[in-house]
Structures are given as structure tokens and as C-alpha cells.
Amino acid sequence: xxxxxxxxxxxxxxxxxxxxxxxxxxxxxxxxxxxxxxxxxxxxxxxxxxxxxxxxxxxxxxxxxxxxxxxxxxxxxxxxxxxxxxxxxxxxxxxxxxxxxxxxxxxxxxxxxxxxxxxxxxxxxxxxxxx
Numbered sequence: 731x732x733x734x735x736x737x738x739x740x741x742x743x744x745x746x747x748x749x750x751x752x753x754x755x756x757x758x759x760x761x762x763x764x765x766x767x768x769x770x771x772x773x774x775x776x777x778x779x780x781x782x783x784x785x786x787x788x789x790x791x792x793x794x795x796x797x798x799x800x801x802x803x804x805x806x807x808x809x810x811x812x813x814x815x816x817x818x819x820x821x822x823x824x825x826x827x828x829x830x831x832x833x834x835x836x837x838x839x840x841x842x843x844x845x846x847x848x849x850x851x852x853x854x855x856x857x858x859x860x861x
Contacts (some may be wrong), residue, residue: 738780743768753835762791763827766801771819792818794842800827 739747742759743764750760761781766772772780777788795801802821820827 739764739768750831753831755831756791756794758787758791759794762788763800763824766795766818766820767824767827769819771817773815773817777818782802798830800830 739761746764747757747760747766750763751757756764758781761783762777765777765780769776769780774785777783777792778785781788783791788793792801792803796803800821801818803816804819806817807814807846
């Protein structure tokens, strides 16, 4: 029987996940991102165990992370016969990813601010018309 080491979140990593969720990052995405930031590389199974997520949840998160360009993957032959195993790692340092998230959130906030200003402009024009 082989021995495996399962990684679990520390209190600081849990806090990191909570902060990401607080700014609007989906819970599963936040968990996978923090997990990968804490290890050099991991298989889907490692991620499932370390984040306490199910396989479909990990797959969806990995797809999103791949779309964002935040992860890289490679294939490794399985120890037994069968399909090769995908091994994942962050494609950029976690600080660069957080910088990108911040830039995206600033853009979203600016767009909302502009929309609110348009609403206020319309209301003030309406008040002038009604008066």
C-alpha cells in the first residue's frame, strides 16, 4: 500500500478563501486558487481532497481558471494502466493573479459608478421636465 500526503488549509488560507469570496469570487474557484497557490503542483484528486470539493466542482473551477489563463497543466502517465493523470499548477504567481482580480473589480466598480451617474442624470432631467 502506498502512502499519500493530503494537504489541508491553514487558518490563513481559510481567511484568504473567505476574502476572495467576499469580493465576489465563487467559493469553489477561491478554494482551488488558494490550494494551488500553496503547492507547486497537484492532480485533480489532490485538489478534491485538499479543498473538500467534489470532482465536478473541481472540474468547473479548473475550466474557469484555465479560461482566465491562471493555471497550466501537463499530463503524466498513470501509475497503473489507464488514462494519463493531469497535473495542475498556477500559471502566474498568486500576487499577479490577485492584481488581475483587483483590476477587474476596479473596472466593474467604475462601470457601476458610471451607470449610477447616468441614472442620476436621467432623474435630474426628468425632474426638470416635470416641474
